[in-house]
Amino acid sequence: MAEIILHHFDSSPFAEKVRLALGLKGLDWRSVEIPMVMPKPLLTALTGGYRKTPVMQIGADIYCDTQCIAVELERRFPRPTLFPHHSEALAIALSQWSDNAFFQPGAGLSMGTNAALPEDILRDRREFFNFLDFATLERQLPHLYSQFRAHLQLVESMVSDGRQFVLGDVPGWLDILAYFPIWMCRGNIAKADDLLRGLSLLQAWEQRVKGIGHGRFRVLAAEEALAVARYTQPVAVAEICEDSWPDLSENARVVVSPQDYGAVPVEGSLLRLTHSDIAIRRESALTGEVVVHFPRLGYRVETA
Ligand SMILES: N[C@@H](CCC(=O)N[C@@H](CS)C(=O)NCC(=O)O)C(=O)O
Missing domain, CATH: 3.40.30.110 (Glutaredoxin)
Known part of the structure; x- marks a missing residue:
């Protein structure tokens, strides 16, 4: 192949x-x-x-x-498998949550609070991210923080019974879906530490997902x-x-x-x-x- x-x-x-x-x-x-x-x-x-x-x-x-x-x-x-416990359809359905509802406030916060983003990227994304209103972005930041924090709480709850991964003992696409906006948050959002403070089960799970690595x-x-x-x-x-x-x-x-x-x-x-x-x-x-x-x-x- x-x-x-x-x-x-x-x-x-x-x-x-x-x-x-x-x-x-x-x-x-x-x-x-x-x-x-x-x-x-x-x-x-x-x-x-x-x-x-x-x-x-x-x-x-x-x-x-x-x-x-x-x-x-x-x-x-x-x-x-990426889809343990017959989770393919469930994971695809839930990508509507992670790729849109969870990702979009994170993208807004990244655009609105990451002072290190070069001007050419900001210019490109102003056109590209049509789900964001760049004219009022500054004013929306508290709301975007509130939404992103509420999604983080969902992730904390997903693993709150002490399970290792979202569906139990083995990782899968569902973990990756829940993880990637958090990865974006760590790299881009001012106040990332404040957002994640106190979410100890999420943070332990986050380290396990990070540990999956990227292959070779x-x-x-x-x-x-x-x-x-x-x-x-x-x-x-x-x-x-x-x-x-x-x-x-x-x-x-x-x-x-x-x-x-x-x-x-x-x-x-x-x-x-x-x-x-x-x-x-x-x-x-x-x-x-x-x-x-x-x-x-x-x-x-x-x-x-
Ligand atoms: N639905 C797409 C979304 C991909 C997406 O929005 N990617 C962002 C980067 S993370 C992007 O394309 N940004 C603009 C670019 O790379 O030109 C997917 O799941 O692959």
């Missing part, structure tokens, strides 16, 4: 989710560092325009969004990742489920875009449309033929 290539940057909280998943599974992977702001020409050549971080590449298959990446890692490398990785140049795509064939298999909306056939020209922020449309020829995933074929001189994968939940598919 082709190597796992993660396109990411160190300070990305969503990329930290995938680095921990790779660690939990004890995998070897290659690391391509991508720019923190647009333009990202060597990344968008692979994705067809999708700009968010992270993106996983295996050969000529390109996986966008941490939900899609987690499910694909589990499919290809089932043991140890070696750096790869972005140009080499493009060459891997060019010289490999995609492995994705066609599947259009009968009761899908919109009603489309294989090879239909479509555009796929996230329904939330960073909604850059990606155009291609439909290969997969199920209730859990979307995949489109694309071709370019830089990449050869690639298949770009997205989760179904949270993504819009329209005729091009």
Whole structure:
């Protein structure tokens, strides 16, 4: 099998989710560092325009969004599982909590209180994070602190009966979901120590999740990742489920875009449309033929 290539940057909280998943599974992977702001020409050549971080590449298959990446890692490398106690559906449902309700006040606090953020990143994220009102951000800070602190309390409660991990003795994707906004908080939010003070069970659990590590990785140049795509064939298999909306056939020209922020449309020829995933074929001189994968939940598919 082709190597796992993660396109990411160190300070990305969503990329930290995938680095921990790779660690939990004890995998070897290659690391391509991508720019923190647009333009990202060597990344968008692979994705067809999708700009968010992270993106996983295996050969000529390109996986966008941490939900899609987690499910694909589990499919290809089932043991140890990311979803103990049959928790895959529960974890995907709860990613709506962590990726939105928990992450968003944390992102607001990061933007509003991290004085070290360079101006080009602030400028980019003002456009990108459409769930934040930057004009009133200063005034919203007390509310954002209150919301983030209330989510931290939920995490403290999840482990308050003395369990090691959210579902019991073994870690999984649910732990990673609950952990990554806290990882972002530690790195970015002024008053992180105040927010976390007194949450002793959360802090002990946080150390256990951190201890999962990132697996073993070696750096790869972005140009080499493009060459891997060019010289490999995609492995994705066609599947259009009968009761899908919109009603489309294989090879239909479509555009796929996230329904939330960073909604850059990606155009291609439909290969997969199920209730859990979307995949489109694309071709370019830089990449050869690639298949770009997205989760179904949270993504819009329209005729091009
Ligand atoms: N739903 C996406 C969200 C990813 C996301 O918002 N990532 C942030 C970074 S942590 C991002 O893309 N920031 C802008 C950028 O990297 O250009 C996922 O789960 O992967």
